[in-house]
Amino acid sequence: MRGILKKRLAALGLALTMSVSLAVPAMAAEVKRAPASEARQKSAQTAVGYAMQYGGAIGASYALWEDGVFTISGEQINTPSSLKDSHMAMLGAVGGGLYGIGSVSKMYTTAAVMKLVEAGKVKLDSPVTAYLKDFKMADSRYTKITVRMLLNHSSGLMGTSSTNAFLFNDDDQQATDELLERLSTQKLKAAPGAFSAYCNDGFTLAQLVVEAVSGKDFMDYVRSALLTPVGLANTYAPSDGDEVLNRLALTCTADAQQRLLPKDTIGIVGTGGMYATAEDLAAFGGAFTGTSMLSASSTSAMASPEYDRGIWPDEPLGMVSYGLGWDAVEFWPFEQNGIQCLVKGGDTLRYHAALLVLPEYNMAAAVLTSGGVSVYNELAAAQMLADALEAKGVKLDRSEPALPTASPATMPASLVGESGYYGTTTQQLKATISADGKLTLHQMSMAGIPDQTLTYYSDGSFRDSTGAAAVKLVKESNGSTYFYQRSYAPLPNLGVLSTSDYLLVKMPENKVSAETQAAWDKLATVSAVPLAEKYSSQLYLALSDASSAAQVTSALTAGVEYVPGYVGGERIVSPTELLYDLPIGRDAGTVTVDGNLLWINGAPYQTENSLKNISTKSGAYSTIQSTGYARWYKVGAAVGKTMAVTFPEDAGFYVYNGDGTLAASSLLWGDTSVKLPEGGMIVFAGDSGARFQINFAS
Known part of the structure; x- marks a missing residue:
């Protein structure tokens, strides 16, 4: 619990990432099953097992939907030593256990918006203010934010206003109800449409648009317009009551004790608060392969490369390539084989979810876990889909991708001028480029990591001696220089973790007085505690988790340095104000000092020393x-x-x-x-x- 930036990040992280017609509802009263071969069942079980192992999950549920039929469905349990045997069955009955799906909820919000678009009640490129008359911000550019920008993460909103959004056993929706009030005092971190950076508040705004236009409660509209027509009867929200909550897979603390926790309830439902069974979620994904839920034009629009509308690397893509709602519309190993794969992951503090869809082949896979990490769930789902394709005779090249062939070369002298500080919301480093083609990276935010020196190569990248990653410094159309990284990390028995995007941006010089810098450097080491969180808030436990994690990573985080004129990624505006306005990054914000109070994105914190x-x-x-x-x-x-x-x-x-x-x-x-x-x-x-x-x- 040390440092205001750690407090801010902990709070923001409580943050809490389609063409044959489907004539028969995906989840009709009688569920259709056609079990896959024993070998495929075993392969799915193995992949999910490794996802659980890598992520530390205690329970998992998974399902594969093919042409309206479930071919794979199952659950796995890793028994925590502290849980009694009598508790284990409560982790979720096979085929019926409910799990939080986190940000996969955003796909239901996106589909709800598209349903209203089809009805002519919403236009994607109309401003949000056309539908939410009370939406205002302390930044005149907010009037340029369109509905499309909410769904492709390019609104320019700071990211996550999460006060009282993540609760235990409490279906309070005040985090949604008070969003417009919180945004009214906020600025934008970038011009609307400039670039896509993951943004939770954008989807809560989209939920409010759905409610305002439809005249219904969000879940009432989702159920009547989306779920009921395709027979999905096992998808819920916290407000559906104790009968639903009692079906939730158990969660436990992340420490060695693994103590059981109350029910996970998220007050921003359309952003990350829904629950589903793995089968219901997979069937929902299957509905994007036909026209039973949305029109072909809607699903096609959602699967289009929205990321390319703004600043984006002109390079092969990694695990993020935004569509409307989708985290990725291109994904390994399908993209390399000419097959589109749509991906949405979701993480609350306790549940983790993955939904993958192959529109061309009418397939969808879902993997849900208690504990774990959504990225590993995505890779497990990809393994199931790849196996299913090969069972249909579709040969896939699943070999590990590699960096382009290149060799050390003479570096253009102009690159020396790109030396400087590079950063985003969570990471800052100093890059020094010498005339002999060497790039030295000095970590500021992770001071325990030793300096790394890379060499210039003929493809314009800098690489280390292992050739495992390539870095480029790219001057973009907005005048900023971006730190691009491309790497591939194989995970045994699970696939390849691919990174290929702009990680950081060159931080503009920001001159402040020595006294102002010193005052902020000192304040950044002071603990601060939240004042406006309900007694049921998950943040109180998250602060403990953050302290445990800090002890584990203390060797890396000790001796943190600050970029001159900045505290972390926030620019020093005055002796009492920080503002994040770098053209990159998620979950950004502002910090204002008022005596012993710190206002972080409008939420009050008190300094511990007071x-x-x-x-x-x-x-x-x-x-x-x-x-x-x-x-x-x-x-x-x-x-x-x-x-x-x-x-x-x-x-x-x-x-x-x-x-x-x-x-x-x-x-x-x-x-x-x-x-x-x-x-x-x-x-x-x-x-x-x-x-x-x-x-x-x-």
């Missing part, structure tokens, strides 16, 4: 004030005492150890008392006026 010690007087009260802000305390002299807390309904408390990890939680584990740790912190959260009575015993 917190008071908790009173050691038994019978004392801590009351949530009219602002509704959480009350934070240091343990101080109460260390070693057992604190018992009495509190009202819809409230709760958390206690952190001195290293920032979570020691107790009333919400997560039903704690009502705890022995207070040295150097720890305590937070009480609830509605305005909620009173917490505190009693101590030695």
Whole structure:
């Protein structure tokens, strides 16, 4: 829990990535099955097993849909040592377990928008303000944002306004309801349409467009316009109630204890809050191969290379090539074989999902996990689809791709001028180019990584001695120089992880006084705690997870340096304001200082060094004030005492150890008392006026 940038990133990351007609509903009352060969079943099981292993998942469900029939469907469980056997069946009944699908929810939002387009009620290239009259921003360019830009991530919005979006066992939708208010004080990081950078807020806006135009609640419209017509009966939202929530696959903490957690509920449903079975999700993907859900023109438009409308590398693509909603409309190993593959991944803090569709061959695959990583799920789904193609006699070249053949060469002298600082929201480095064709990379944000020296090659790239990756510095049409990287990382038994995109951009010089820079450098090392998160917010656990991760990576993050005139990727505007305006990157924002408060993308945080010690007087009260802000305390002299807390309904408390990890939680584990740790912190959260009575015993 050290450093305001780590706090900002933790908060933003709670962030939480189609032509034969389908005449019969994909999921009619009677599910059609035609099991694949034993060899294919085994191959799918193996691929999913490796995805679970690489990502550390505890449970998985997967399905393959071919021409309206399920040929593969199954679940796998990795038993956490701390879970009782009686809990294991609750991870999800075979064929019926529900999982959070995270950002794959964006495909339902996109399809809902396209349904309204077909009805003539929405135009993709009309401004969002035509449908949301109350949409305003502190940046006049917002009027240029179109509906299309929401769906292809090119709106220029900062990224994720996630206050109270990620909750436990709480279907509160305030994160969606308050989005317009939060955006009203925000600026854009780029001109609308300039480039595509993953943006959650864009899809929450799209959800609001669907509701405003249809006159219905989002899930009501999705169900009536999309799900019911194609027979999808196992797709839900948190508001569907306890009966649905009780079907969710279990989740647990990411630490060694693997303690069970309450239900994962996301308050930005159209962005990342939906649930589905693997079969329902695969059948939804199958609906993009015909005209049962959307017209052929709609599915074709969604599968078009939207990424190419703005600044994008003129190079082979990696795992990101945006369509409308889709993360990728080109994907290994299908692209290399002349076959289009549509991909959407999704990650909440607890669930991870992948949906892949081969429109030409009427196939779709879904892999869902509790724990894990969506990228690995995508690769497992790709293995299932590739096996299915080969079973149909479609020969695929699945060999590992390689960098273009090139050799060391004389570098153009002009490249020396591209030396400088390069960055994005999460990474900054110093690039030094010498006249002899050497590029030295010095990590600023990951100071524990040693400097790396690359050599200039005949194809215009710089490469290391292994030839595993190629880097180019590309002057783009907007005048900025981009750091392009292309690499291939084979994952045994799972495929190839491909990177091919603009990772960083050259950071413009930003001169500030030495005093201003020093003040920000100092503040960047100060911890800050969230004030506006509900007691049910997942951020309280995420802060603990971030502290655990920081301990593991401390050797890499120690000694972080800042680019002159910047704190991380944010430009220093004044002694009290940071602004992100680099033409690249996701989940950006602003930071404003107001005494002991930091406003990060409009959300209030309090500096840890301004917190008071908790009173050691038994019978004392801590009351949530009219602002509704959480009350934070240091343990101080109460260390070693057992604190018992009495509190009202819809409230709760958390206690952190001195290293920032979570020691107790009333919400997560039903704690009502705890022995207070040295150097720890305590937070009480609830509605305005909620009173917490505190009693101590030695």
